Amino acid sequence: xxxxxxxxxxxxxxxxxxxxxxxxxxxxxxxxxxxxxxxxxxxxxxxxxxxxxxxxxxxxxxxxxxxxxxxxxxxxxxxxxxxxxxxxxxxxxxxxxxxxxxxxxxxxxxxxxxxxxxxxxxxxxxxxxxxxxxxxxxxxxxxxxxxxxxxxxxxxxxxxxxxxxxxxxxxxxxxxxxxxxxxxxxxxxxxxxxxxxxxxxxxxxxxxxxxxxxxxxxxxxxxxxxxxxxxxxxxxxxxxxxxxxxxxxxxxxxxxxxxxxxxxxxxxxxxx
Numbered sequence: 001x002x003x004x005x006x007x008x009x010x011x012x013x014x015x016x017x018x019x020x021x022x023x024x025x026x027x028x029x030x031x032x033x034x035x036x037x038x039x040x041x042x043x044x045x046x047x048x049x050x051x052x053x054x055x056x057x058x059x060x061x062x063x064x065x066x067x068x069x070x071x072x073x074x075x076x077x078x079x080x081x082x083x084x085x086x087x088x089x090x091x092x093x094x095x096x097x098x099x100x101x102x103x104x105x106x107x108x109x110x111x112x113x114x115x116x117x118x119x120x121x122x123x124x125x126x127x128x129x130x131x132x133x134x135x136x137x138x139x140x141x142x143x144x145x146x147x148x149x150x151x152x153x154x155x156x157x158x159x160x161x162x163x164x165x166x167x168x169x170x171x172x173x174x175x176x177x178x179x180x181x182x183x184x185x186x187x188x189x190x191x192x193x194x195x196x197x198x199x200x201x202x203x204x205x206x207x208x209x210x211x212x213x214x215x216x217x218x219x220x221x222x223x224x225x226x227x228x229x230x231x232x233x234x235x236x237x238x239x240x241x242x243x244x245x246x247x248x249x250x251x252x253x254x255x256x257x258x259x260x261x262x263x264x265x266x267x268x269x270x271x272x
Contacts, residue, residue, distance in 0.1 A: 022034070034133065044140050053094055055095070056098050057263075057268045059270060104247050105235070108268070109144055109151065110240065111143070121137060121266075122267055125178075126170075139185065141182055141264060142182055155188075156227065156231060156232075157235075158179075158233055158236065159173060159175040159236045162175075178238060182264065188234065193223065194227060195220050195253065199218065219248060228253055230258075233258045239266065
């Protein structure tokens with residue numbers, strides 16, 4: 001009976017594939033997956049990897065890439081999500097900006113740069129209502145996270161919250177849509193309302209760089225500090241640009257006792 005069901009399922013899947021052929025979300029070519037093998041290798045494979053600052057994930061110039069890497073929680077008594085990271089050799093691994101002005105967050109891991117054509121995945125998910133792309137973004141982000149053996153998984157995941165007005169306009173929070181499959185695939189609990197946005201701030205992309213910190217200040221609250229205190233919190237978002245939103249959220253979490261905060265972001269806008 002199980003073999004018969006498997007054959008019927010396979011036949012139905014093949015028929016649907018012929019009636020509704022899939023296309024790669026980036027190149028549009030025929031593909032049984034949301035991303036074809038060629039695009040996956042070109043934009044997310046080992047050849048596409050770049051050296052990044054472990055704190056803000058900005059690409060490191062060659063002169064800043066000679067030191068050892070930042071290490072997270074791999075002492076002899078460390079367990080996933082069980083306290084603050086152990087930070088080693090920061091001076092030889094962080095970018096100049098993070099050395100001069102350390103952000104509130106401790107680590108940032110990303111799947112790719114926010115550049116053509118990868119940015120289309122975010123734009124289609126965020127503004128094109130293509131929610132089916134969220135699991136793809138989550139899978140690519142998970143693979144990027146797990147490629148760092150020095151990184152200890154968080155105790156809890158927190159999506160960057162949207163304000164009530166923008167959530168009503170869009171109908172969904174793209175960060176939460178990515179966080180759900182990401183949490184399942186990594187085996188890390190997700191708390192959708194660990195942090196709440198209490199102010200409908202202007203979109204950071206519409207604000208001049210010098211006003212972004214002021215625009216986002218005081219935007220978040222943590223309803224239940226007991227869920228945060230002493231724990232490693234992983235913040236999930238679709239895109240990191242200036243980092244001010246993630247910095248404000250990390251600062252809020254730490255004021256409520258978070259031991260450390262790491263950002264798990266699908267795409268990072270390169271510095272201009």
